[in-house]
Each structure stands twice: as C-alpha cells, then as structure tokens.
Amino acid sequence: QTLLESGDLDGDCYLAAMARDTGVTPIRLQRVEVGDDLVDLLPENLAKYYNVVPVAKVGKVLTVAVSDPFDIVKLDDIAMVTSCVVRPVLSTDFTIGKSIAEKYNQSGRKVQDLIDGMGIADDLDMQEVTEEDDDDDFLEEGQSSPVVKLVNLIIYQAIRDKASDIHVEPFEKQVRVRYRMDGVLKEVMQPPLKMHNSLVSRVKIMCGLDIAERNKPQDGKFQLKVEGRQIDFRVSTLPMVHGEKIVLRILDSSNLALSLESLGFEQKALDDIRHAISQPYGMMLVTGPTGSGKSTTLYSSIKEVLCVEENIVTVEDPVEYQLHGVNQVPVNPKRGLTFAGALRSILRQDPDTIMIGEIRDLETIEIAIKAALTGHLVFSTLHTNDAPSTITRMIDMGVDPFLVASATQCVAAQRLARRLCNDCKRPMEQLPPPERLLALGVLEEELDQVQIFEPVGCKYCQAGYRGRFALLETMPMTEDLRRIIISGGSALDIKETAMNEGLISLRRAGLLNMFRGKTSIEELLRVTIAD
Structure with a gap:
C-alpha cells in the first residue's frame, strides 16, 4: 500500500x-x-x-x-x-x-447549497451523547460527510425554531422536510431526492436502528447535547410508497414550563386542578388528542405536589422528561413491562402519588381506580373529546359506574391554541355577521362588545402567531354528578349537569381568550368544536 x-x-x-x-x-x-x-x-x-x-x-x-x-x-x-x-x-x-x-463530491455541493440557504454556521455547538466515551469508529467516519452535516443542521434549526417534531417525507419527485411549530406543520426545505435514503440511514445510525430494514416500521431514540443542554429525540420510521418516512419528536426540557400558572389556564380551571391534586387520594384525568399538552399538565401537577415527605412514582411510555426527586418507570412491552405490570409493582413500593402516562386498556384503568380508592393520588390521561365523555369512556371500557364515580376527583379536557403575536396582531376590520358569531357560541349580550383580532405576520413570529397556551375544560366531581353516573346517565346528561354547576367548555374558554385578543377566530375553529 x-x-x-x-x-x-x-x-x-x-x-x-x-x-x-x-x-x-x-x-x-x-x-x-x-x-x-x-x-x-x-x-x-x-x-x-x-x-x-x-x-x-x-x-x-x-x-x-x-x-x-x-x-x-x-x-x-x-x-x-x-x-x-x-x-x-x-x-x-x-x-x-x-x-x-x-x-460523492457533487452530492456534497448540493448539500452545501442547502446548508448555505439555511443561514446557519457550519460550526454547530452540537454533539452526540453516547453511553461510552469512545465513540464508535463508524460514527466518527461519517461526521464530516455532507449528509451528516445536513441532518445536524435540520435538527439544529428545528431546535432553534422551537419545533416539537421533524418530518422527513419522500414523494415521487422530491423529499420534503417539515417542522411542527406551535402545533402546525411548516415546510422548511426540499433536499435532493437521491439523498433521501442517506438521510434516513443517518438518523437510523444515530438511534441504533437497522439500516438494512426498509420494509417495517422501527422506533428508536438518541440524545444530543446542543449549546450545553441535553435534548432527547424519539424516532419513528414508516415505509411509504416512495420510501421511508421518518419523524423525530424533540423533547427539550428547557422548553418545559413546570408551573400551572405558566400554562395560561382560566382561574376556574386552575382552581379546579389545584383542588384535585391537593386531595389525599382519588384520580385526576387529563384528556385530549396527541400533542394537546396533557403530559405537560401532568408534569406541572407533579411538580406542584412534589415534596421530600412523599413517594411520587410515574410509569410512562416513554419517559419524556426526567424530574428530580420523582421515581420514573419506563414501560417496555418488548421485555414484558406493561403499564398494568408496572402499576402492580409500584403499588408494592409504598407510593403516595402515581402518574400513569396513558390509560390504554381495562386492566390498567382497573388498577388505577383500585389505587385511587385505597389511599393513593393518581394522575393519568385518556384520549377523549371532552371531560363528560371521559366518564362514559371508562364505563364503556368495562369499569363499574359506581367505581368511576367514587374514584374520580376531576376530569380536565385540554387543547393547545396558538397565541397571536403582540407585535403584529390587529383588530378585524370586518367582523363576521351576528348569526355566525352566535353559531360560534357568542352570547347575544356580548355581540355589541365583541372585538376580534387577526394574525398578520412579522419578523418576530410564525405567520402571526408566537407560542401557544392551554385551553382547559375542567369537571370536578360533585355529588350530583356522582348520582347521574351511578344511575347510568349518558355523556349528554353528565355535560348538562356539569354546565349547570359552572363547567366552562373548551369552546367557551376559547371564546373568552379570543375576546381578550390572545387568539384568532381561525384558531378557535381549529382546536375546538361547538357545544
């Protein structure tokens, strides 16, 4: 040689x-x-x-x-x-x-053009976090390649833009990269189509997935240290018609607001949550679709009750954020550790407060209710549209109505709405006609005072919005509600009773924030449904 x-x-x-x-x-x-x-x-x-x-x-x-x-x-x-x-x-x-x-130089030049267009310097303060100090030679070999540079820059810009997810999507003639920012996807670039497999392979290498397997979904995770702070990533691949789509969920604990006040709840909702988590036992459920902030609300609730005198245990899939002083159990179904199995073991660990990341089956909800009825405070989440339907969902899963009524302290349905940018929002010059406002849920006595703001867009925001806040529909359990539930009342019966007792629906909470100029009519329609 x-x-x-x-x-x-x-x-x-x-x-x-x-x-x-x-x-x-x-x-x-x-x-x-x-x-x-x-x-x-x-x-x-x-x-x-x-x-x-x-x-x-x-x-x-x-x-x-x-x-x-x-x-x-x-x-x-x-x-x-x-x-x-x-x-x-x-x-x-x-x-x-x-x-x-x-x-491979021609490919590198095309990547460099993309990098230059992103407006980010090449010398990023970003490195992989590995279990061993001596990085694998295979990773070291690729650190300076154009594909590695592009993947690093895609991730870096997503973190800089406070994105929650990165989507890399293959199509017949292009690859599309999108970021989910403030709950909405935005296209940021279109790398060359021939680089798609290389991008996917690089991400798979970072999280230890099988780069040769392209016909089955895979899930993985990795960590990066970016500008001195450690950030976790959850990775999912899915075979599509034109190749593998890959989605990266960004879990940046520095963006996590762990106080209930910072979430933007209405005062009634805040009071209801605080009353529920201050009880010595019982169950509080937060419901809503994926990405509606349920985990953040639960983490904030845990933070509120956290003290050295109590044993707080969580069971999650996966553990999204690590909380100091909290015992956190990651579910691993492949190794036989399910939510139900973990809960049984947790109950033998002398817990005071238990957080269950998600209730998915009858076995888990039965153990959770048993824990709530035997002196434990239980927090968890469900996927339902509103607070009243959560009760009927548990009953439909097979739980006795008496146990549901006895164990539940409070149910909260949650959505995240985009906040209008204070630097560029403006009042609508032409308001919708009164009949449309009434259909939205505006009361007749409010029509004369209605002022609605709309997004504009400026250098400080994303198309007129900057950040998000939580809309919450809280339903604390009362004696009247318990009677309705035990007697077999429907979700509509439960909602009517709760409304008579002061329940503020998601739509009404959205309207109140729209009147204050916090969000727009388009955002109200996007995240809530009519009562």
Whole structure:
C-alpha cells in the first residue's frame, strides 16, 4: 500500500497480479461514472467506512470496487444495507479513497447549497451523547460527510425554531422536510431526492436502528447535547410508497414550563386542578388528542405536589422528561413491562402519588381506580373529546359506574391554541355577521362588545402567531354528578349537569381568550368544536 501511494509500484501492474492470484476482475475507477442512483444506494459515510465504491447495478446485482474481495463480512454488510447481491471487482485502497472523494463530491455541493440557504454556521455547538466515551469508529467516519452535516443542521434549526417534531417525507419527485411549530406543520426545505435514503440511514445510525430494514416500521431514540443542554429525540420510521418516512419528536426540557400558572389556564380551571391534586387520594384525568399538552399538565401537577415527605412514582411510555426527586418507570412491552405490570409493582413500593402516562386498556384503568380508592393520588390521561365523555369512556371500557364515580376527583379536557403575536396582531376590520358569531357560541349580550383580532405576520413570529397556551375544560366531581353516573346517565346528561354547576367548555374558554385578543377566530375553529 505504501509503495502504491508513493508511486514506486504501478497500480495497473499491482491489480493485474492480484487479479491473477484471486481470479477477481480488476477495474480502473478513473473511467467509471457513478450515477446518482448508486450514490443514493450506498451513502457516503458507509462507502468511507467500508472503503468501497459502487460501480454498477444491474437488476438486483450491485458491483462494488474493493481492495480485498475476500472480506466476506464487509460484502455481507453491504448486501444487507443495499438489499442487493454484491459482486466485487478489484481496485486499490488509495484509488478507492480518491474515487469516493470525487464521486460523492457533487452530492456534497448540493448539500452545501442547502446548508448555505439555511443561514446557519457550519460550526454547530452540537454533539452526540453516547453511553461510552469512545465513540464508535463508524460514527466518527461519517461526521464530516455532507449528509451528516445536513441532518445536524435540520435538527439544529428545528431546535432553534422551537419545533416539537421533524418530518422527513419522500414523494415521487422530491423529499420534503417539515417542522411542527406551535402545533402546525411548516415546510422548511426540499433536499435532493437521491439523498433521501442517506438521510434516513443517518438518523437510523444515530438511534441504533437497522439500516438494512426498509420494509417495517422501527422506533428508536438518541440524545444530543446542543449549546450545553441535553435534548432527547424519539424516532419513528414508516415505509411509504416512495420510501421511508421518518419523524423525530424533540423533547427539550428547557422548553418545559413546570408551573400551572405558566400554562395560561382560566382561574376556574386552575382552581379546579389545584383542588384535585391537593386531595389525599382519588384520580385526576387529563384528556385530549396527541400533542394537546396533557403530559405537560401532568408534569406541572407533579411538580406542584412534589415534596421530600412523599413517594411520587410515574410509569410512562416513554419517559419524556426526567424530574428530580420523582421515581420514573419506563414501560417496555418488548421485555414484558406493561403499564398494568408496572402499576402492580409500584403499588408494592409504598407510593403516595402515581402518574400513569396513558390509560390504554381495562386492566390498567382497573388498577388505577383500585389505587385511587385505597389511599393513593393518581394522575393519568385518556384520549377523549371532552371531560363528560371521559366518564362514559371508562364505563364503556368495562369499569363499574359506581367505581368511576367514587374514584374520580376531576376530569380536565385540554387543547393547545396558538397565541397571536403582540407585535403584529390587529383588530378585524370586518367582523363576521351576528348569526355566525352566535353559531360560534357568542352570547347575544356580548355581540355589541365583541372585538376580534387577526394574525398578520412579522419578523418576530410564525405567520402571526408566537407560542401557544392551554385551553382547559375542567369537571370536578360533585355529588350530583356522582348520582347521574351511578344511575347510568349518558355523556349528554353528565355535560348538562356539569354546565349547570359552572363547567366552562373548551369552546367557551376559547371564546373568552379570543375576546381578550390572545387568539384568532381561525384558531378557535381549529382546536375546538361547538357545544
């Protein structure tokens, strides 16, 4: 190898001799054009790690240039990654390394154009957090590749923009990258289509997933240290028509507001929540769709009751944020640790307060109710549309109405609404007609005083909105409600009774915030339904 690099040994002579000894065909890489499809099939970091160059692909047979055609492990790995039958041809390490730099350079230039367009410096304060200090050589090899740079910058910009999720989506003629910001997806870039597999492979490598498996969903996680703070990522891949879609959930604890006041609740809702979590036992449920802030409300409630005199235990799938002083159990169904199984063990751990990340089945809800009725304070979440229907949902799951009525302290339905930007919002010049306002839920006596603001957009915000706040519909359990539940009342009966006792619905909470100029009529319609 030294003689080849110094020029003292002719490369063609060396290859001819090796070909005679091995029976493997030699190749002159200088004359080979590597197409975009081959670059996409074998990403640059893999090519560098294995020191191979893809030369041609005919059907399912991939021809690669290697210096050692008898390295079976290397060839098998490439076959797994590419889902091809690998045929080796012979070249030298020096020529292969030089060819990798040349063949993949065009892809690097396109990536650099994307990077320049993002307006972020290359020297990011971002590094992977691994269990061992000595990083894997495979990761080290890829750190400077264009794909790694692009993935790092996509993640960095998402964190800078306070995005909650990153979507990488393949289509027939393009790849789309979108961020979910303030609950709404926004397209941020379109990388070259041929880079899609490389992007997915890089993310899979970061979270230890099988890069050769492209036909089954996979889930993983990884950590990054960005500008001195540790950020967790949850990764999900899903096979689509044109390749794998990948979604990254960003869990940045520095963005977590762990106080009930900071969540923007109405005073009644805040009082109802505080009354429920101050009880010595019973169950409080927070309901709503995915991404409605349920976990944040539960974490804030835990923070409020946290003290050294009590044993607080959570069971979550996964543990989204780590809380100091709280015993947190991650569910792992693959290893036999389910919500129900974890709860049984927790009840033998002398708990005072238990938080269950999500109630998904009858077994879990039965154990939760048993805990609430035997002197424990229980917090959990359900997926229902409003507070009253949560009661009937538990009964439909198979729980006795008497147990539901006895164990439940409070039910809160929650949504997150985007907050209008204070720097650019403006009053609507033409208000909707009165009949439409009445249909929205505006009272007749409020029509004359209605003022509604609308989004504009400025340099400080995202299309007229900046941040989000919580809308909450709280239903504390009363004796009248318990009687309705035990007697088999419907969700409508429960809601009518709760409304008579002062329940503020999600729509009404949204209207009150719209009147104050906190949100828009479009946002009200997006996150709430009519009463």
